[in-house]
Amino acid sequence: MPRTSEARRAGVLGHPIEHSLSPVLHRAAYDALGLEWEYDAHDVTEESLPAFIDALTGEWAGLSLTMPLKVAALPLVDFIEPMAKLVGAINTVLVQPVAEGRQLVGANTDVHGIVAALREGGVQQADAGVVVGGGATATSALAALGRLGVTKPIVVVRSRARAGALMRAATKMGVEPRFVSFEDAPHYLARASAVVSTVPADAGAGLATSLTESTVLDGAVLLDAVYSPLDTPLGLSWERAGGTFVRGTRMLLHQAGEQVRLMTGREAPLASMSAALDQVV
Template sequence: MTSAERRRYGVVGDPVAHSLSPALHRAGYAALGIDARYDAVRVPAGTLATHVAGLRPEWGGLSVTAPLKREALALADTVTERATLAGGANTLVRTERGWAADNTDLPGAVAAVRERYDGPAGVATIIGAGATAASVGLALADLGVRTVRLLARDPGRAEETVRALAGDPRLEVDVLPLEGAAVVGEVVVSTIPVAAQDEALVAATGGAAVVFEVVYDPWPSPLAAAAAERGQVLVSGLDLLVHQAVLQFGQFTGHNGPLESMRAAGEQALASR
């Protein structure tokens, strides 16, 4: 790479046009005076390895979103323990030894909850059983959670998530059908779409100290609105997105990501939609 070429980064996925990551990372560059470029690039499932192989030397890192996180893990030359445990990587960084894969969703989720809540958390319910549920469940173990109840719309399709959570010896996991199941514990995490949040589910979450709603658009979701009205601690998907992006920013640039500047950019981008 010549000195005239700007360092490049971006987010890859499909779809990806809706991503807030460009707004967050660009705000970080502006706040710190870093001359870099960050773009959203649509990369269909099954094509990430080809895309990465074709990147020019000025590309220093990628944020990876659905449906490419497992592909990112498979193509990397080195992989962090937490990415392996989660079964997917949301971060690829170019190094002298090739591409390094990490999962900043895990520490990002820990930071997002700790920012809002410092009370006890031994039991948690996670609604939904996809890749995000696995990452957040593993993060909860670092917050002291030892028992996770996974409520799945189709328990038969929760095997990969259960396997990921069971890979952490600190966690005891049970899986139940979402419909009619009780929500238990100090923390309830929702990873399901807004359309699936019916009145019965919203009512069932009223006993938790913390409601972690990973959706950030549309906002507020029914669960988030009810949590705010009830006075529960509310952790948002934007909180998670910003904290994991701050950690990515550090890996990409070698500078600490400016949390408040990046958060403000995310809030502004959401408000303009």
């Protein structure tokens, strides 16, 4: 495709950042759209984030944020979009020109990514859902399940005391989560039509051993937000038990596609982005 616009810059920030697949996705999108844009990974800590953002110039279109910056960036932007404010985390910063210079807008595309990935798996609406984990991604998962109709989700956590941010976000969202232990989780997994796991693969492996054909509903979908390894023990066990396993790369694809749309103003070429992703995972 011929080049259609002036060069701009974007990038992903985090620490560590070497593992990030965001450059693969965004560069594939720019190439398909004919944009002469650059997209690089930058190792940025919470301490160095304010200086990095302060140094952004007009050539920048936006930033993708990964851990541990999704909460740390909140006070550094000028405006936070409603969904990001509800979730209490931003994974996207849009650099928008205004009369006096620039405006930084914080957004959250993780919720969009989770909803789109679950819909790929066949979940258009759900009444019973489970979130495994209590961190920032779990809060986005709670919002995503809410969009699909789950108003009383089950949240599986090791320590309820460490899920304070999720509990506060749930109150703002108008959902009523019930917190259960990992030991009690199989009972609730058996009743769920949509499950989102946000814990590391080894943490989910314990749940994997409890899954049999009798503990997964027909057509039930599990999205594992982890994509390293691509095939997690929990996801594979869910699949063997008769459920549908959606890999974390599908969430990654859709959240990146929404970032591309927000930064460029054009619909993301998801097929091209997906093909590029398939070549590296």
